[in-house]
Amino acid sequence: MSGNRLKGELKALEGDNAVAEAMRQINPDVVAAYPITPQTEIVMTFSEFVANGLVDTEFLAVESEHAALSACIGAALAGARALTATCGPGLALMWEMLWIASSWRLPIIMNVVNRAFSSPLNILCSHDDAMGSRDAGWIQLYAESQQEAYDNTLQAVRIAEHPDILLPVMCCLDGFVLGHTLEPVEVLPDEVVKEWAGTYNPCYSLLDIDHPVTYGAADFTDYYFEHKRPQWEAMERAPKVILDIGEEFGKVTGRYYHLVDSYRLDDADVAVVVLGATSGAVRVAVDRLRKNGIKAGMLKLRCFRPFPAQQVVQALQGKKAVAILERVAFFGAEASPVFLEVATAFYLRGVSTKLINYTYGLGGRDTVPGQICGVFQDLIDITQTGKTEPIFRYLGLRDF
């Protein structure tokens, strides 16, 4: 870490408040949002900032999440820096607009405080919401801690608005686990964030009356296909920009950010791949096993879209067995999304590592280090027997 790193103020913050704090410091032109547990704290806290004059943002307390994103899209088209936040059902309601935001290359920032989909109704954490919208053309970052939720929001602004990218960014944090628990968060001085965030300078604006633009014309067989291509290309450019900004952020704060993070992985025989808050429990499990001489390691995905295939393969190459842990209830495929990405990345690079997939923690169920130790034990068994069946497994599911 660099010696001249900036000291911020250490505050005890829930994840939602850490995000709201970042939003206050960014002081966006427009925020449009709708309350939904467990994201509500973000909207309430930000409303207080507005009411107390701590920001001079145009804050739209709209009538639905669909309207929230629609208004952010309108605002971004008019050249404003626009932020919102939601989760679960709210994100589902936004579905149509997610695609419009990314197709128009609008650098909107949205925090998603991950929540399970109904039914049964559940307000707690699953990653169904963000994972369900993984292909909508948004960059996706996942936080392990409240600090990362804060830091990701600040970096997202720069990533989204980077001229090589111009894509919306979704910053995910586990509902309740991060959203509603207190942790120390180092909050940067306001001036530092102001300078870091700069201002958004759009290429085109609906308010540029003297240079009228048409947004949202229809395309059929002649152009639609070609108009999709730049979205792929922007995604392809994103890893470099995310890394550069992570590096620059590190120089300011001492906290360097990457696409993936390894924990005791280099010499590991068996590894777990995970994203979000459960990374914490995996770290504890790894430490416990290491004490007993078991070479366990973890790969945390900070960035899921674009999928950092290269980095994942590099980090996991040579491991004897790998388990991918996922917090989603998706149906009909052989395995869950992260597993499918990892397996594809391995296959395409001719790497054959034994892979298994766990679904864990649905609807907010706790996943504790002891259970993760069990996963590592399964991996060790695989290294001995060579048998991976069944590939798709449940972690912490009762038989009633």
Place this chain on the structure above:
Amino acid sequence: MVVEAKTRINLREISNKEDKLAPGHRLCLGCAEGIVVRQVLHAIDYPVVVCSPTGCLEICTGLFPYTAWRVPWVHSAFENAASTIAGVEAAYRALKRRGKIEDRVIKFVVFAGDGATYDIGLQWLSGALERGHTFLYICLNNEAYMNTGIQRSSATLKWTWTTTTPVGKVIPGKKESRKDMTAIIAAHNIPYVAQAAPHAWRDLMTKVRKAIAVDGPSFINILCPCVRGWRYNSKDTIAISKLAADTCVWPLYEVDHGIWRLNYKPSPQRPLTDWFLSQGRFSHLVAPDNANLVIELQQCIDQEWAKLEKLCQCFAD
């Protein structure tokens, strides 16, 4: 900034202005939507940003690589024009306050079909009106979903033929009455609400001038006869528009800062049968078997008219 309402319409002045909707768009011959859009935009003397939801106007004016719009224009989706323009308007206020854009008056206008307004977009519209954004929302009311092929909307009159309310052996068209959208909007207590029609162009344009001058939301529900959907000859659009006012099917009135005012009283009021005879979508109603339906509808229209007249009388001095 206070904007003075300059309501007198000078025809010569207007005919010398450049159209903000360029010719060459793909709207049908005789389509009222193009006529109304030009009437509305000619009445506005400020720079405008326009938003349209999915629908006939959108698809016929913005088909890449062409655009008929000489003003900034956005189409986002079918249901959300009101929140899209709300976002644009919020950005305008924020960027102006922060000195990021020039301090000049810009007006925000939505042109939306009745499907986008009465049905799928009602929640978005209601929210934007309640929040008080300064924008003019024009409903281009052709009484059905024309873009997708003449399906019923909640603006469609009872017993009308549409492709989702076909005239069958047991059901003679749409079974439900239309909703009174203009009154629903008026109940939001926004500064200016009106009904208009393109044949009464001076009335329509005067209403636009009043609407665009207010601080806050305004709404004008404008009848837009549709050649394809209503089944009439393309030269008759304006005559049909007038007939709608003369039969009291489409009363012209305004609710100006809460004051209800009738703008046109037909004398004499023409019978509803004239309305039914003028369009193919009502051809089944002209058959003798359905005389009872015509009587029912006439009663309905008369009741609505009487109610409106009474309401306006309450405010008369």
